[in-house]
Amino acid sequence: MKAIEQRLPQDYDKSFIVFRESGQFFPCPWHYHPEYELVLITSSTGRRMVGDHIGYFDKEDLVFMGPGLQHVWLNDENYVNGEAREQADGIVIQFVEKFLGEKFLEIPEMEKLKKVFQLASHGMVIQGDTRNQINNIMKQMPTMTGLERLSALFNIFHLLAHTREYELLASPGYVQKGCWNGSDRSAKITEYIMRNFDSDISLPEIAARSNMAITTFCNFFKENYRTTFVEYLNTVRVGYACKLIAEKNKNVVEIAYECGFKNLANFNRQFKKIKKMTPTDYRRTVDASA
Known part of the structure; x- marks a missing residue:
């Protein structure tokens, strides 16, 4: 829909x-x-x-x-x-x-x-x-x-x-992938996540790209984003999944993998944790608003 x-x-x-x-x-x-x-x-x-x-x-x-x-x-x-x-x-x-x-x-x-x-x-x-x-x-x-x-x-x-x-309101992953201009460290981290969230981004990888040790990066991320890197990444992925559910005729399995989740069980678990409902329930809610 x-x-x-x-x-x-x-x-x-x-x-x-x-x-x-x-x-x-x-x-x-x-x-x-x-x-x-x-x-x-x-x-x-x-x-x-x-x-x-x-x-x-x-x-x-x-x-x-x-x-x-x-x-x-x-x-x-x-x-x-x-x-x-x-x-x-x-x-x-x-x-x-x-x-x-x-x-x-x-x-x-x-x-x-x-x-x-x-x-x-x-x-x-x-x-x-x-x-x-x-x-x-x-x-x-x-x-x-x-x-x-x-x-x-x-x-x-x-x-x-x-x-x-x-x-x-809308999560970062739901908002269209775009170009984040800015020279500060947070802007560069956000840009990298938004361009690559559908791939396997590891904590050591993004810490290295940010020129920080892992512990330093985790502390920096928590202070600036008010959440952990993994929690933020899952929020972005689930937000993008909501966009696909609303706009594309794809099943839940396809959407899960397209958003960067490696298996359906983890996708369902993270989706329910973040949205307080299952992907199927979310699709029903969107369809009901048509």
């Missing part, structure tokens, strides 16, 4: 989209689009899937996502069946990266925001006081016009650029 590309209508005299979704339940399928997107739930409950992450939403839930990231919000059954006491309601903001011109993100003032945009490729749940402030702004934006509307978006950008109140 593949995600579909879905677009929201944009007014000809607006540089970005502010859209209110309201009804018995959210009708969107498993989809993606080329815009960055902020999704605020103002009413209803249910389950959201962002990449390979499955979580739950309630009122005031706020998520920021980058272009191309597959996602869906599924309301609880009482909304779908018309038994809820309230309607599903949410506010969506969408914008393309260059909506204010080619050089928009190249000016010095945008440096911190650029880093947030990079993190958005995973999807970010915004939390705490940052969430409260952004939600208050977003609730007013559907009635705003002109410079007031644009100014409100820049206020949101400011809050995103300076917050640490967030949780990343």
